[in-house]
Amino acid sequence: MFPWPETWLEVCLTSAVVLTTAFSIFLFTLPSEYNAFGGSEITEAYFTNEDRKNEERSGFGYFKKHSKPDGKCWYDATVQVVVLGDIGRSPRMQYHAMSIATYGGKVNIVGYVDSDVHPDIQAHRMIEVTPIVPFPKRLQTGNKVLFLLIAPFKVLWQIWSLYHALGYRTEASKWMLVQNPPSIPTLAVAQFVCFVRHTRLVIDWHNFGYSILAMRLGPQHPLVRLAEWYEGFCSRGASAHFAVTDAMTRVLGDKWAVKAAPLHDRPPKQFQPLTKKQRSTLLRKLTETATYADRLEAGTWKLLVSSTSWTADEDFSLLLESLVSYSAAAAKNSSSLPGALVIITGKGPLKEYYSERIRQLNKQEKLPNLVITTAWLSTDDYASLLGSADIGISLHTSSSGVDLPMKVVDMLGTGLPVLGWSKFEAWPELIREGVNGCGFESEEDLTTLLKDLFSDGGKRIQELRQGALKDCDRRWDDEWLPVAGQLFQLKTSEK
Incomplete structure (x- = not known):
């Protein structure tokens, strides 16, 4: 007769060893934590000759103004700016990054790089761009049925690529500023990484992810209702929230008891009337x-x-x-x-x-x-x-x-x-x-x-x-400084 008890015992023991080993590896390879006494200390050697010629755009002007007699400048506010979309077509998140860097923060902006990012981001030494590996284009579709079949695989791909970018390809930061939507899987991944790295999560609400999904599937679709619950649940773990309108601020409070600070979009300096x-x-x-x-x-x-x-x-x-x-x-x-x-x-x-x-x-x-x-x-x-x-x-x-x-x-x-x-x-x-x-x-x-x-x-x-x-x-910085600038504890009185 086949030795069932012995076989099942071996299977269970083997499974237990494999799971225990995998879990141990997972724990030992978790992303490094943010050091509350950390920050970034920069010396003049960090800047190139071209940076010195372009003081305002490169951040060298801020360094000169705030460096100590020993030639070092301390950047306490470190921020990951996260957008699960094309950075070049995410102007508000780019403006966040530029403002943080302008007023004494160090930024790592994480997202897809499908088009050119803003030239001021490319020029600024306190801003680093970390690309997310995109989902293969050949698997993308506008067909509703195929979308439902492929969507789980796309989410799994996004979970891993975003987690890897936030947890292993970037240094731990004091703050993480996340664009929403997309909500799935951004909010869950961001919350986990923030929990592990002792980073404070800030959600910047541009819209609601579930309402955009409803345009494709219908408001009563089970996935839409699940997405709505998920978005509300994940929002509770953030340290702070921004919203693009007063109306959105009100809805967030009424719907999910989220206290968001209204931070209206305003044009940056390059958008000016012409002669x-x-x-x-x-x-x-x-x-x-x-x-x-x-x-x-x-x-x-x-x-x-x-x-x-x-x-x-x-x-x-x-x-x-x-x-x-x-x-x-x-x-x-x-x-x-x-x-x-x-x-x-x-x-x-x-x-x-x-x-x-x-x-x-x-x-x-x-x-x-x-x-x-x-x-x-x-x-x-x-x-x-x-x-x-x-x-x-x-x-x-x-x-x-x-x-x-x-x-x-x-x-x-x-x-x-x-x-x-x-x-x-x-x-x-x-x-x-x-x-x-x-x-x-x-x-x-x-x-x-x-x-x-x-x-x-x-x-x-x-x-x-x-x-x-x-x-x-009224320009972007006029709106941004008293809200986001104060939250990130930047030197907003002068550059």
Whole structure:
């Protein structure tokens, strides 16, 4: 007979040895802890000759001002800035990193590097970029059924790659500032790493992860409800919270008893109004505008700009149909309605879909006296483009109703009036109707706005521009210093 008892005993003993060994290895290889008496001591040798020439951007100016007689400077605030997304397309997290470094902190920004990060991040010696290994592109899909099958494997991949980056490829920090969403698996991994390394977790709420998932699966889907519970549960382990709007602050408190400090987006210094000469130079410099520069400067054509991540929460079909209607009206009333150049900037999964839609509209001759083009620009060129435009357009619909698009903040920073989808709660926190912009809730609304604004020789646009210019005064650091600067205990009184 087969010796069942002896065999099972051997199996159990072997399993116990394997599990015990694995657990011991896990414990002995946990990430190193943050030393509460640690920090970073920097000497002048840390900076290159190029850094010394570029004092402000490299951080050498701060070092000179705060170094001790022995030639050393102490950086007590160390912060991991974490975004489970493309760093280059995460402006708010990049602004966090630059502000922390500017006022005496040392930063490691962790995320995907699919596009160029901000040049000030590349130049600053107190900011280090740690890339996360991305999920293989060949396994990504927009199919709903395949998405559900692949999603668990994607989450496992993200858990390991994020954990490895936060725990082993970066030094332990005093603070960890995490962008949310995405919530899964970011919040759980971040909490575990913070627990092991004795790091204080701060969540920066841009939106709700479960509300974005609901756009794909529906609000009552079991995964959406599970994601909602998970997001609320994980939020309780953080030391502090920031939220992008007052409305989000209120919802966090009501829904999960989370006390968040409102930290509104504001434009950074490079988003500025342009002079007439600067505008002319930019229009003739950019490939997308050079051909139409004479018409744009003469005012016979208008320049419209929109920025997008080309995702499902922005329905660009609405803009395209509105432009078709406007183009038809302009063709009938060419003496009162100008032509238009529409530039849509950004990268994302739906870009090719909409690019094909635009090609078909042109082939069908539905866009007379109107040109639509897409672009991906450097930060400086994008800022100058906004300053050169006549109208900015936002199609952000807000899955939660309480977030706001950064693109509108950037537009207002250059004095650019904004037309935007306004059917959500937080919209009035940014746009004062008829003062610095106007809202729309349908294709017909947008078409009417474009015809009204362009039919009076641009007088109404100038009125909106004056309102937008009044929003240029308050900048990112003005909002950031009394909230985040105080939390991280930085030297906010001077650089």
